[in-house]
Every structure is written in C-alpha cells, then in structure tokens.
Amino acid sequence: MALFAPPPMYADPTMAADKQHAFNPYSENGGSILAIAGADFTVIAGDTRQSEGYSIQTRYARKVWQLTDRCVIATNGFAADGNNFVKRIKQRLEWYEHAHQKQMSIKAIARLTQTMLYGNRFFPYFAYVILGGIDEDGTGAVYSFDPIGSYEREACRAAGAAQSLIQPFLDNQIYFRNQTPAPGAEPFVPGRLPLSTVLGLVIDSFTSATEREIAVGDGLELYVVMKKGRTTDDLVGSDNLIKNMQVQELGALGEGGSERTFLVSLPLKRD
Amino acid sequence: MNQLHSFQAVPSTRNAFDAYSTLPEPPRPQSTHAPRAHTQQPIVTGTSVLGIKYEGGVMLAADNLASYGSLARFKDIQRLHPLGDNTCLAVAGDMSDFQYMTKLLDATLRADRSVSLTDTHPPFSPQNIYTYLSNLYYARRSKVNPLWNAILVGGWDKEKKESFLAYVDLLGTTYSAPTLATGIGAHIAQPLLREAYEAKAGVDGKGPLLTGQEAEELLDTCMKVLFYRDARSLNKYQIATISNDGVKISDSKSSETEWGFAEGLRGYGPQTQ
Amino acid sequence: MFRNSYDSDNVTFSPQGKLHQIDYALEAVKQGSAAIGLRSKTHAVLLTLKRSTGELATYQKKLIRIDDHVGVAIAGLMSDARVLSNFMRQQAMQSRMLYGRPIPVGRAVQGISGRAQNNTQQYGRRPYGVGFLVIGRDETGPHLFEFSPAGTTFEYYAHSIGARSQSAKTYLEKNFESFENASLPELINHGLSALHDTLQQDKFLTIQNTSIAIIGPSSDEVEDISISGAAKRGNFRVWENEHVDRLLRAWRRSRGEPEDGPQEAAPAPEATTEGGAEATDSTAATGGDSSSTEAASAPASGDAPSSGTGGSGDDVEMQ
Numbered sequence: 001m002a003l004f005a006p007p008p009m010y011a012d013p014t015m016a017a018d019k020q021h022a023f024n025p026y027s028e029n030g031g032s033i034l035a036i037a038g039a040d041f042t043v044i045a046g047d048t049r050q051s052e053g054y055s056i057q058t059r060y061a062r063k064v065w066q067l068t069d070r071c072v073i074a075t076n077g078f079a080a081d082g083n084n085f086v087k088r089i090k091q092r093l094e095w096y097e098h099a100h101q102k103q104m105s106i107k108a109i110a111r112l113t114q115t116m117l118y119g120n121r122f123f124p125y126f127a128y129v130i131l132g133g134i135d136e137d138g139t140g141a142v143y144s145f146d147p148i149g150s151y152e153r154e155a156c157r158a159a160g161a162a163q164s165l166i167q168p169f170l171d172n173q174i175y176f177r178n179q180t181p182a183p184g185a186e187p188f189v190p191g192r193l194p195l196s197t198v199l200g201l202v203i204d205s206f207t208s209a210t211e212r213e214i215a216v217g218d219g220l221e222l223y224v225v226m227k228k229g230r231t232t233d234d235l236v237g238s239d240n241l242i243k244n245m246q247v248q249e250l251g252a253l254g255e256g257g258s259e260r261t262f263l264v265s266l267p268l269k270r271d
Numbered sequence: 272m273n274q275l276h277s278f279q280a281v282p283s284t285r286n287a288f289d290a291y292s293t294l295p296e297p298p299r300p301q302s303t304h305a306p307r308a309h310t311q312q313p314i315v316t317g318t319s320v321l322g323i324k325y326e327g328g329v330m331l332a333a334d335n336l337a338s339y340g341s342l343a344r345f346k347d348i349q350r351l352h353p354l355g356d357n358t359c360l361a362v363a364g365d366m367s368d369f370q371y372m373t374k375l376l377d378a379t380l381r382a383d384r385s386v387s388l389t390d391t392h393p394p395f396s397p398q399n400i401y402t403y404l405s406n407l408y409y410a411r412r413s414k415v416n417p418l419w420n421a422i423l424v425g426g427w428d429k430e431k432k433e434s435f436l437a438y439v440d441l442l443g444t445t446y447s448a449p450t451l452a453t454g455i456g457a458h459i460a461q462p463l464l465r466e467a468y469e470a471k472a473g474v475d476g477k478g479p480l481l482t483g484q485e486a487e488e489l490l491d492t493c494m495k496v497l498f499y500r501d502a503r504s505l506n507k508y509q510i511a512t513i514s515n516d517g518v519k520i521s522d523s524k525s526s527e528t529e530w531g532f533a534e535g536l537r538g539y540g541p542q543t544q
Numbered sequence: 545m546f547r548n549s550y551d552s553d554n555v556t557f558s559p560q561g562k563l564h565q566i567d568y569a570l571e572a573v574k575q576g577s578a579a580i581g582l583r584s585k586t587h588a589v590l591l592t593l594k595r596s597t598g599e600l601a602t603y604q605k606k607l608i609r610i611d612d613h614v615g616v617a618i619a620g621l622m623s624d625a626r627v628l629s630n631f632m633r634q635q636a637m638q639s640r641m642l643y644g645r646p647i648p649v650g651r652a653v654q655g656i657s658g659r660a661q662n663n664t665q666q667y668g669r670r671p672y673g674v675g676f677l678v679i680g681r682d683e684t685g686p687h688l689f690e691f692s693p694a695g696t697t698f699e700y701y702a703h704s705i706g707a708r709s710q711s712a713k714t715y716l717e718k719n720f721e722s723f724e725n726a727s728l729p730e731l732i733n734h735g736l737s738a739l740h741d742t743l744q745q746d747k748f749l750t751i752q753n754t755s756i757a758i759i760g761p762s763s764d765e766v767e768d769i770s771i772s773g774a775a776k777r778g779n780f781r782v783w784e785n786e787h788v789d790r791l792l793r794a795w796r797r798s799r800g801e802p803e804d805g806p807q808e809a810a811p812a813p814e815a816t817t818e819g820g821a822e823a824t825d826s827t828a829a830t831g832g833d834s835s836s837t838e839a840a841s842a843p844a845s846g847d848a849p850s851s852g853t854g855g856s857g858d859d860v861e862m863q
Contacts, residue, residue: 026442392648
C-alpha cells in the first residue's frame with residue numbers, strides 16, 4: 001500500500017520558491033472507508049465528508065456505491081479519480097450484462113478492477129478501492145486494492161485518512177491479533193462474527209476516527225449485503241444500536257429474489 | 272498548502288526581478304524545439320465566486336475584475352454566464368479558458384435545442400450541463416492540459432421543481448452543497464454563508480431556507496468582506512438569480528465600504544516612520 | 545429468375561426512380577417472423593413470434609434490451625440486428641455518461657437510421673437487412689418507432705413488421721383507438737390477439753414461441769415483479785418461456801378460450817426436412833433470391849411447407 005504514498009498534505013512553502021511550478025493533476029480529498037466480511041454478509045462503509053487540506057468541500061459526498069445485487073464498491077483518495085473509476089467500472093458491468101444476461105460475480109469484478117487500475121499504471125487513478133459483497137459460495141467477501149491494482153481477498157480492510165487509526169483496531173477485533181483464547185477454548189476464526197457485533201465495530205471505528213482525524217466526519221453510509229435467504233431481523237427487526245440511524249433496503253438491480261442490500265445511514269460529528 | 276487551487280497568479284519562480292509575484296508569465300523555454308507545452312498556470316484570472324440556495328432557487332455572485340497577475344487589468348468583465356433558460360455558471364480562474372468553455376457549451380446547447388424542435392424533448396437540465404462540464408474538466412486534467420477554472424453551476428430543475436448548486440474545477444473534482452465558494456472565498460465567505468444558511472435551515476438543512484432578499488443581502492455582505500480581504504477582488508460585482516422564472520443577472524453594483532480605520536494602520540497610506 | 549440491370553449496386557436509381565437493393569432489403573425484413581408493437585399513454589409493449597431452425601434448436605431471441613428505458617424487437621437478419629443494437633447501446637451509454645441523461649428515444653432511433661441511410665448512398669455497401677420496432681419511455685412519455693433498412697423512422701400508436709404482419713396490422717388498425725387508455729393487461733391482450741393473427745391456421749401461441757417486452761409501470765395482474773428488478777422500476781423487461789405463461793393464460797381467459805390453450809399437433813416430419821432444405825437455399829442468396837421471397841409473401845395457402853411456428857421460408861439468419 002505504500003507504493004503510492006500521497007504527497008505530504010502541508011508542503012513547506014519555502015520549498016515551493018525554487019521548484020519549477022507544474023500542474024499537479026492530483027488532489028487528496030480525505031475521508032475513510034472500511035469493509036468487514038461475515039459468514040453470510042458483508043458490511044462496507046464510508047464517511048460522507050469530502051475535504052481538501054483544512055477546507056470541508058461538502059458534508060455529503062458518496063464514497064460507496066452499489067454495483068450489483070452482490071457487490072458494493074468504495075473508493076478513497078482523489079475523489080475525481082474515484083468517481084470516474086466507479087463510473088467506468090459500471091459501464092463495463094453493463095456491457096457484461098448485455099453479453100451474458102447476468103450480473104458479474106464479485107470475484108470477476110475484483111479481477112476487472114485490477115486490470116482497469118493497472119491499465120493506468122503510468123498515470124494511476126489515485127484511488128484506494130475496496131470491494132465488498134457475497135461470493136459465488138454465499139460467503140461474505142472483501143477485496144482491497146492499491147491504486148495500481150495490487151489486490152487480495154481479506155476478512156476486513158480500512159483505507160483512507162483514518163486507515164492508521166482503524167486498521168489496528170480491526171486487526172485486534174477481527175483477526176484477534178494479540179488475543180489468546182482461554183485455555184481449552186475454541187481457536188479464533190476471523191470472518192465469523194455476528195452482524196450486530198460487526199455493525200458495532202464499524203460504527204465505533206468511524207465515531208472514533210471522527211474524534212481524532214479532521215478529514216473524517218459529517219455522516220456515515222454503511223452498506224450491508226446479505227446472502228440469499230439470510231434473515232434480516234438482526235438488522236431491520238432489532239431496536240437499532242443508535243438513534244438517528246436509518247435503515248433502507250435498496251431494490252434489486254438485477255432479477256431480484258436473491259442477495260439483499262441495505263443502506264444504513266447515521267450522522268457523525270461535524271466539527 | 273496547495274497553491275494550485277488559488278487563482279491569484281502564482282509565478283513559477285520568485286526572484287529579484289519579480290520579488291512581489293506580480294507577473295503571471297511563465298519563463299519561456301530555452302529551446303525552440305521543446306515539446307508542446309500545455310497550460311501550466313492561468314494568465315488573466317478572475318477571483319473567487321459564491322453560490323447559495325434560497326427558498327425559490329439559487330443565487331450566484333462574481334465580481335467584474337479580470338486580473339493580469341497583480342494588475343487589475345479588465346474591470347468590466349462579466350463572469351456569470353447563463354446557459355439555456357434555467358442554468359447559470361459563475362466562473363473563477365483563467366478567463367480565456369472560461370471563454371473557450373462557454374463557447375463549447377453554448378454550441379452543445381444550441382445543437383440540442385435545434386434537435387428538440389423535432390421531438391419536443393425538454394432541454395438539458397442543470398444536472399445534465401453539470402455532468403457534461405465535469406466530464407470536460409476531468410478529461411482535460413487527465414490529458415494534463417487542464418482548463419484552469421473553478422466553476423459553480425446554479426440552476427432550477429423545471430421537471431423536479433428543485434434547485435441545483437454544484438462545483439467543478441480544473442482537476443475534475445466535483446461536489447454539491449447548499450452553499451459554495453471557490454478559491455479564497457472558500458476560506459473567507461463560505462463560513463459566513465454556512466452560518467447564515469444553517470441559522471434558518473438547521474444543520475440538517477430541513478428548516479426553511481433564506482428568502483430571496485436575505486440571500487442577496489448575505490451575498491452582498493460576503494462580497495464586501497472579500498473586497499476588504501482579497502487583494503485580487505473588485506468592489507463591482509453582479510448577482511445571478513436562478514429560479515422558476517429563469518435566469519436574472521443583476522446590473523453591476525458596489526458595497527458601501529469604510530476605510531477610516533485604515534488610517535491608523537502601519538503600511539496603509541503615507542508611512543509615518 | 546427475374547433480373548434487372550439496376551440492382552447490382554445500391555447507388556444507382558432505376559428509370560422508375562427505385563433503388564432496387566433497398567427494396568430487396570425490405571423483403572429481408574418481411575422474411576423475419578412477426579414483431580408487433582403498441583403503446584398506451586403509460587406503456588409501450590413489444591410482442592414477437594420466435595422461430596427455431598428445427599426440432600433440436602432453441603428459439604432465437606428477437607427482443608433486445610438497449611438501456612433501462614429502450615428496447616427493440618427485430619425482424620430480418622439477426623447479424624445485422626446485432627450490429628445496429630450494439631450501436632444503439634453505445635449511443636444510449638454515451639448519453640448517460642456524457643450528460644447523465646437517458647437518451648431521448650426518438651434520437652436513439654435517428655442514430656441508426658442515419659447509419660442505414662449512409663449505406664444507401666455509398667458505393668460498395670449494402671443496406672441493413674433488418675427492421676426494428678423500438679419502444680422506449682422518456683420525458684415525453686412512452687414511444688413506439690419503426691426503423692427500416694431504407695433509413696426511415698416513423699412513430700406509431702401500433703405497428704407490426706415481419707412475416708404475415710399485414711394480418712396483425714389489420715387487427716391493430718381496427719382496434720388502435722382503444723389503446724390510448726388501455727391498462728397494461730389490456731394492451732398485452734390486444735398485442736397477443738394481433739400476434740395470433742400472424743400465425744398460420746394450424747399454429748398457436750405457446751410459451752416457446754411467444755415473447756413479450758414491456759416498458760412502463762408493472763402490473764401484478766400479469767407480471768411477477770419478485771423476479772424482475774426491471775419490472776419493479778418500470779424499465780424494459782422481457783417475459784418469455786415459463787414467465788410468459790401468465791400473460792398467455794390471461795389473454796386466453798379474455799377471449800373465453802380454455803386457459804391451457806389448444807394442444808399443438810406434432811409437425812409433420814417431411815415438413816421439417818423441406819423447411820431445412822429451403823433454409824440452406826435462401827442463406828446462399830439473401831434478398832435477391834426470389835424463390836424464398838415469393839414463399840414469404842405468398843398468401844397463406846394453408847398447405848405451404850413449414851417447419852416452425854412462424855411463416856414459411858424459415859432461415860437460419862432470418863428471425
């Protein structure tokens with residue numbers, strides 16, 4: 001992930017004086033994204049603040065997008081690159097549907113994402129991409145990418161301005177790093193936590209990141225993709241975790257009657 | 272931080288000849304066989320522009336100055352450009368890129384209008400124009416040959432009966448918010464705009480919006496503050512009002528200013544010591 | 545075989561002011577099986593009769609989705625249809641990408657008619673051998689257009705193209721005044737009745753040979769929206785095979801016929817062979833071959849050889 005480190009945000013002004021002044025086609029628009037896979041669901045989330053340096057450009061800009069009935073994409077980094085990358089990938093998915101009369105699997109979308117990112121190897125999309133969804137076996141899946149297309153499937157991934165705050169927390173809570181099972185207890189297996197626990201982790205990650213990272217805040221959009229036939233009671237039925245939290249089911253994009261996607265939105269602090 | 276996004280002329284070098292950064296001209300390449308150079312900086316520039324949603328539509332404000340570096344070169348330039356019946360642009364940055372872009376957009380809209388004579392399909396909505404602009408600006412930045420502008424698109428969508436306000440700049444960066452300001456205005460005017468907007472509409476924006484009169488007075492205040500603090504601004508500006516009735520661009524107007532306090536400031540007027 | 549000296553290229557007028565190659569291309573459309581389109585003030589629908597090349601073959605699709613709000617039915621050369629519908633998809637996507645706006649339906653049709661016209665004016669090119677019925681919905685409401693290889697487009701309340709489409713046209717002309725305010729099930733029933741009229745006497749509409757496309761709000765009377773996101777949103781959707789059963793049953797009920805429909809007699813074995821042989825013939829000489837042309841345009845004589853459920857002269861390419 002360090003292959004493409006962003007330029008330092010607050011450059012020393014004395015350095016600018018003796019440098020050739022050239023057009024810089026990149027910017028960095030803050031925010032953070034995060035995805036966690038469960039056994040039969042995936043949660044993928046992003047905050048809605050878009051900023052540049054110390055300025056908040058808008059308090060509501062989307063970073064997470066539904067691609068198919070079983071795949072959601074999140075981008076972070078340079079917003080213009082992220083938005084245009086999503087737009088291009090949606091185009092490719094439409095042509096795939098024209099040709100095959102079905103939606104692309106998350107595994108295939110992941111490989112497509114790699115090809116498209118690496119295709120811009122020498123003028124990269126400055127976008128960290130995370131895919132979340134349900135794979136062909138009905139298991140929750142998360143794929144994470146660097147801006148030039150290196151990717152792997154994981155149980156969870158955080159990216160963006162608060163990556164350094166959130167990822168260690170997830171390493172501990174999802175991968176059970178630095179935890180030891182009680183003597184005689186079952187060994188830990190990542191990717192098997194219940195939805196309510198995962199939702200709590202995601203929301204805590206973002207509220208905490210909002211406290212300590214100026215580029216994160218304003219609002220949280222959290223997509224839950226559920227396996228075909230899975231109960232939705234633990235999301236829509238329960239007395240929800242936080243007030244002001246809204247849950248809405250997104251209609252099927254394809255034939256329907258299979259995987260279901262929900263959008264959970266809640267406010268984050270605006271300061 | 273990033274000097275690229277303020278539209279005061281940013282010289283490529285600071286040296287004894289141009290100690291105060293007054294010249295926008297880039298240094299000429301030594302070789303005559305240099306590769307074709309793309310725009311690396313703006314030349315004749317307009318400073319920041321403002322926009323706000325009010326109860327019946329959107330208002331935009333821009334002053335009448337086009338600067339050549341620190342020189343106030345053209346003082347009667349209109350930087351508000353109506354497009355069709357229900358959309359208006361407010362443009363900051365390079366004025367020649369602004370003129371090129373408006374020519375392109377006007378042609379696109381004219382072509383669409385002539386086709387719509389045969390199928391009575393409604394013309395481009397503000398959102399359609401904004402999408403086109405975003406694609407244009409992102410495509411040009413991706414060729415590393417940007418159109419050096421920051422643009423506010425204000426509009427009234429006649430089909431949806433709602434207002435539209437969004438931003439796009441030379442990087443192809445896009446966003447939308449109920450109040451917007453570019454360049455130095457993002458630092459000086461945007462906080463004032465947000466404060467006034469949220470005072471009525473609330474932080475969730477669900478309360479009542481400012482009335483037309485309140486919005487115009489707010490923009491007057493902001494343009495005055497910008498004139499006090501932005502060295503590349505002019506106390507002569509216009510306001511565009513976009514509503515269901517169409518686009519109305521005001522005559523140029525000025526704010527009442529008070530400079531008496533400045534007499535006591537060192538650096539203003541004749542030096543006393 | 546009849547020949548004339550003005551049909552060897554497509555850019556020379558005959559003394560009678562005709563471009564014969566274009567007339568031949570229009571014949572190719574007539575050889576495709578029937579497609580019917582009709583619209584109300586809320587919906588536009590397409591109904592097509594599918595053919596298969598033989599007992600062992602699947603039925604060839606005749607309905608193509610262009611975008612959420614546009615779709616086409618084809619009659620004529622399938623391969624030409626693919627080129628043109630791909631072009632329409634590109635145009636539709638360009639409109640969405642560049643302006644964020646679904647392409648106005650009429651302009652999508654203008655796009656292909658421009659290309660088709662080009663082929664009638666450039667030496668060394670041939671006209672497209674396919675006709676389209678295009679349905680769509682935009683800010684000006686639902687639409688139905690016809691595109692023909694001559695490069696013309698017309699808008700219709702109801703229209704039919706392909707083999708024996710004149711019978712359908714007769715039905716549509718008799719009934720079109722009631723289409724404007726028809727509900728979706730009524731509109732589909734009218735369409736199926738018109739489609740039924742294009743069949744030969746011993747043939748029936750079945751779930752194998754009938755496919756229906758709809759644009760406009762869904763109706764749970766005839767549609768199962770739980771299996772179609774497109775239906776739920778009122779976008780272009782196709783109902784065929786087992787999913788068209790409900791629509792066919794509703795139509796039979798409306799005509800007071802037994803809901804299960806008449807049981808089709810097994811096709812005579814010699815008819816299949818004959819049809820297959822003929823297909824090979826007409827593949828070799830498309831358009832100019834008058835034998836297949838005559839077969840298709842001949843009045844329904846009842847004893848014409850046929851292999852499929854459509855008109856006679858079944859052809860691998862003609863759909």
